[in-house]
Amino acid sequence: MRLQEHSGVILVGPMASGKTTLGKLLAKRLGLTFVDSDQEIEQRSGVSIRTIFEVEGEVAFRDRESKVLATLISQSGCVLATGGGVVLLEQNRARLKEAGLVLYLKPDIETQLKRTSGDRKRPLLQNVDRRQFLTELNLARDPLYRDVADVVISVDNRPGKKMVESILNRLVKNAWVAEI
Numbered sequence: 482m483r484l485q486e487h488s489g490v491i492l493v494g495p496m497a498s499g500k501t502t503l504g505k506l507l508a509k510r511l512g513l514t515f516v517d518s519d520q521e522i523e524q525r526s527g528v529s530i531r532t533i534f535e536v537e538g539e540v541a542f543r544d545r546e547s548k549v550l551a552t553l554i555s556q557s558g559c560v561l562a563t564g565g566g567v568v569l570l571e572q573n574r575a576r577l578k579e580a581g582l583v584l585y586l587k588p589d590i591e592t593q594l595k596r597t598s599g600d601r602k603r604p605l606l607q608n609v610d611r612r613q614f615l616t617e618l619n620l621a622r623d624p625l626y627r628d629v630a631d632v633v634i635s636v637d638n639r640p641g642k643k644m645v646e647s648i649l650n651r652l653v654k655n656a657w658v659a660e661i
């Protein structure tokens with residue numbers, strides 16, 4: 482699968498892997514539009530993800546997420562940042578596999594912990610031992626991300642611009658995207 486054929490990039494990976502930050506930078510460099518699944522869910526519902534979890538529960542959130550994915554994935558010319566749990570539903574994985582170039586951003590646990598240290602927004606990270614929770618979640622979801630991904634990219638605490646340059650170099654080298 483080549484970007485030239487599919488015209489979109491989709492970012493999957495766990496919380497705090499940089500899907501939004503790197504996605505925006507990547508979109509700029511590739512001349513594509515950036516879209517964010519969580520943001521779209523919040524815009525459509527008019528409330529925060531945390532409120533949706535509190536009021537409706539996770540199952541209802543996953544349903545909203547799946548509907549938003551179906552819409553956003555059909556838009557061409559975009560870099561799409563998905564939510565960390567998008568790979569949980571089989572129907573989403575099937576959609577992702579059929580879609581554009583899928584990059585799995587795989588962060589190290591220290592980077593995730595640093596980035597989420599003051600987090601009050603992500604419902605799953607409240608009132609838990611974050612190191613243990615994220616470690617277990619990464620282990621459980623890693624095969625699911627790999628299942629849908631074309632490329633696995635290790636993410637560390639380097640500045641976003643550096644990370645994006647290294648991602649682009651890799652994509653160009655493997656002919657996923659044309660020379661930029």
Ligand code: S3P
Nearest residue numbers: 495496497519564565566603604
């Ligand atoms: C979730 C990740 C979040 C958000 C929700 C659930 C998850 O997105 O969709 O809090 O299950 O991993 P980010 O990966 O953008 O933090």
